[in-house]
Amino acid sequence: MKKKDFFSVFIFSFAFFFGFTQSVKIQFDHISNEYKVEKISSSNGDTNILITDNKSIGDPKQFVINKTFSQTTFVNKVVEHMKSVSKSYFFQFKDKITLEIPKEKLKYKDYSFIKPERQTLDKMIKGAIDLNNKDFEEYLTSIATDSSKNIFTKEEHFKFKKNSDNKVEFKNGENTLFIVDNEKNFYDNIYEKFETISDSLKKVLISKEAFNKIASLNVNDSYKISLGELYDEILKDSDYTFISNVVLSYPDNKKDSIYNISVRNNHDLKFYNLKFCNENLECKKSIKILYSSEKVIFKKIVNSFIKKIDTNFVHLNEDYMAELYLLVKAHNEKSIIKDAQKPYNKKIDSLVTAIENLATQYSGKLKLNKTIRVYRKKKPVQDTTFKVDYATLRFFNNKAKEIVVVGQLSNNSREFTVVNYQFSIPLRSFRNSLNFVPISPNDDDAHRLYLNYNDLFEYYPKDESSNYSARNKAYKIKADSTVVIEERKLMDYFTAVVFSDFLGLNNQNSNSILQAEGRIKIPIWIHNWSYFSILHSLYADINATIYNGFDDNSRFITPISVAVDSNDDNILLSATINNFDYIKYNNLNAGLGLDLINLELKGLSTEWSFGYGLRYYRAGLKHTKVEDGVDVVKRYQLNALTHEISTNFEIRPQLNFGADLNVAFNWLNGRGSVENLDILYNQQDDNDKKEVLRLQLNLYSKVNPNESNGGIYARIGGFYHIGAKDFYPQILVGYATNLSSFVNKFTKKE
Secondary structure, eight states, rough: OGGTOOOEEEEOSTTTTTOOOEEEOOTTTTTTOEEEEEEEEEETTTTEEEEEESSOOOOOOEEEOOOTHHHHHHHHHHHHHHHHHHHHHEEEGGGGEEEEGGGGGGGTTTTTOOOOOHHHHHHHHHHBBBOOTHHHHHHHHTTTTTTTTEETTTTEEEEEEEESOOEEEEEEEEEEEEEEOOHHHHHHHHTTTHHHHHHHHHHHOOHHHHHHHHHHHOHHHHHHHHHHHHHHHHHHHTEEEEEEEEEEEOOTTTOEEEEEEEEEEETTTTTTEEEEOOOOEEEEOOOOOTTTTHHHHHHHHHHHHHHOTTTOOOOOOOOHHHHHHHHHHHHHHHHHHHHHHHHHHHHHHHHHHHHHHHHEEEEEEEEEEEEEEEEEETTEEEEEEEEEEOOOEEEEEEEEEEEEEEEEEOOOOOOEEEEEOOOOOGGGGSSSSEEEEEEEETGGTTTEOOOOOOOHHEEEEEEOOOOOSOOOOEEEEEOOOOOEOOOOOOOGGGEEEEEEEEGGTTSSSSSEEEEEEEEEEOOOOEEETTTTTEEEEEEEEEHHHHHHOOOOOSSSBOOOOEOSSOOOOOSSEEEEEEETEEEHHHEEEEEEEEEEEEEEEGGTTEEEEEEEEEEEEEEEEEEEEETTTEEEEEEEEEEEEEEEEEEEEOOOOSSSSSEEEEEEEEEEEEEEETTEEEEEEEEEEGTOEEEEEEEEEEEEESSSTTOSSSSEEEEEEEEEETTTEEEEEEEEEEEOOTTTTOOOOOOOTT
C-alpha cells in the first residue's frame, strides 16, 4: 500500500476551512435557553465574539475582546450580553414543566407567561391544587351547600362554592368564573379562560420566592469556569495563525484524523511553536523551533511531535513534510516582515498626522484683471482688447497645470474659452511676460490672437508673505477679484515608503526583503519659457535596509581575496571586491540632486527632465575565518560616493495614477572602510570599472484618493554594470504616506 493512501496534506488559503470554531454553551439557572458563546474571527489582536440563543429568535450579540480584557471582565461581558439576546426566557419547573416568559415581564408584580400547552397547564394546576387527599369528584361532593373551600394551598382568592342550586362555582374572590360539573370540565374552562385569569393564577402557580430565584438570571460557577477556559484559549490562540490542514492516519488505515496546524511566532527570541488541533479542538503544542532550523531538524521535531499526539500515527512522508516546511518558513518570513514594519508604520502615521495638522500659510494673492491687451506676433493689437468674465486655475507641483479663461473680444460679442493646452505656467511666471496663450487657435474669429499671462493675472504679496509655493488646489476667480493662494507646506513635498522586495525572499539573491525610503522633491521653476524650464526642482532621497531575511550571509559582500598582517592574521589589511558590490549589497543609498532643464509634453501629461547629483552607497563586507573548527566572523562597512547624471520622464495624468521612468548614469568611487581597511578592486572581466547604469520605473496610485494622499508605491528596475555586464534587479512594492507630488488627483479637502 502506498504511503500516500495513509495520509494527505491539504493547503487552504482560508483559515478553518472545515468550520472549526472555539465555543462553549452556557445556561442560566432554572432556564432552558442555551446560549452559544463562540469566537467567529480574529484580526490585528482583536477577537470577535458572537452570542446566540437556541430557544428564542432574538438579536444575536457580537462584541470585541483583546488582551486588555481581564478574564473577569470577559465573563461579566458575556453574561451581560446573554441577558439581552433572548426575547423570551423558558423557565424550567419540576416534572419537566417549562414556561415561556417575555423578557420585558421579568418582575414578579407584573410578570406573565405565554399560554402553555394544555398538558403543561393541567400539570401545573394539579401540582398546586389541594383536594385534601380526595379525588376531584369526591372533593366537589364534600362541599356543603352555601359554603366554600380554598382549592390552592397558598391562595385564598380561588375557591369552590356550592350554591343553593347545589352547583359548584369556581370563584376568584367574589367573581364567579364558571360552573364546575366535573374534573374535565374544570380543566377545560381553566384553559379556555386562561387569558382572563392568568394575572391572578400566576401567583398560585409560581411563588414570589421561586420566581425571584429564576429571574435573577444567575450563571453558576461551572459555567463561569467554562467561560474562563474559553477566554484563555481564545487569547492564547489569538497569537497563533492557521496555515494548513493535515490528515493523520494509522498504519492499518482504520481511520483518519483531521488536524489544523497553526504557528505562533516569537520574534524577539527568534523561535516559533506549532499547534495541532483536532475536530474537537483538542490541541497539542510543539516545543520551540528556531527560525534558523533547517528542514532536517524540522522533520525530526514534527514527526516526534506527531508521535506524542498519538504513538500510532504514521509519520508524514518527505513530499508532505517538505511542503509543510516551506509553508511554515514562508509564514515566518511574512510575520517577521510585518513585525519589522510596525515601528516604521507608527513613525509614518505620526508623520502623516504632523503634515495634516500644520497650520495653513499663504503664498500671496492672485488677481484676475478685467480688460487686457491682445497680441499678434507678440506685439499688442491696436483698438482690440479682451474682456474677462472669470477664470479657473488648478495648481499641481507649484505649477498652474490647467488655466481656463472665459471672456469676449471687444470687437466680437462671441464668448471665448481660452485654455493653456500647450504648456503649464509656474506660479513664478505670473510675474514675467514670456508666456502667451492663443485665444482660439483654430478659429477664424481670433486667428493668431494671443493673451499674455502677465496681463491676465497680478500676483501680490499676502501681508508680509510672498513666495512661489502653491498648494495642490483648484481656484475660481471672477474678473477684478482676488483669491488667496495657499502655500504648500514643506513636509507636503516629502513622502515615506516602506518597501518589500520580492526578490529578497530568495536567499540566493542579495536583495533586502524590507526597506524604508524617504523622498523629497521641491519644484522651484527658476526660469520658465513656454515648454522649457531651467533649474526646475531640487530632490533628495534615502533608502535603508530594515530586514535582510533569515539568511544574512547573502546580504554581505564576500571578498574575493584578503591580505592579513604578517604578525597577526586576525588583522585584515585589505580586501579585494568587485566594484559593483557597493550597489548589489548596499544597506544605505542616499542621493541629492538638481534637475537642470525640463521640457513639458502637456498633451501626454508628461515632463522630461535632465539633472545632476551625488549619490552615496554603504555596503556590508563579511570575512569568515575558521579557528579550531569555529567560524570567526568580522564585519566591515564600506562606503562609495558617485557622480550621477539622470534623465526622467514624469507622467502625471489627471487620474489616480502616476509614473516615473528614470535612467541614470553613475561613476562609482569607493571611499574605503571606516575600520581602516584598504579596498582593492578585481580587475578580471572589467569588474573594477566604475560605470553603472540605473533604470527604474516607479508607479503610484492612491488607495482612497478622495480622503487621503497615501497609497501604493511600486518600483521595477535595477542597476547594470557596464564593465562586467552584471545586472542587479529590483521588484519593490510598498505603501507611501504622501503621493501628492506623484498623483495628479486631489482629495476632497483640496
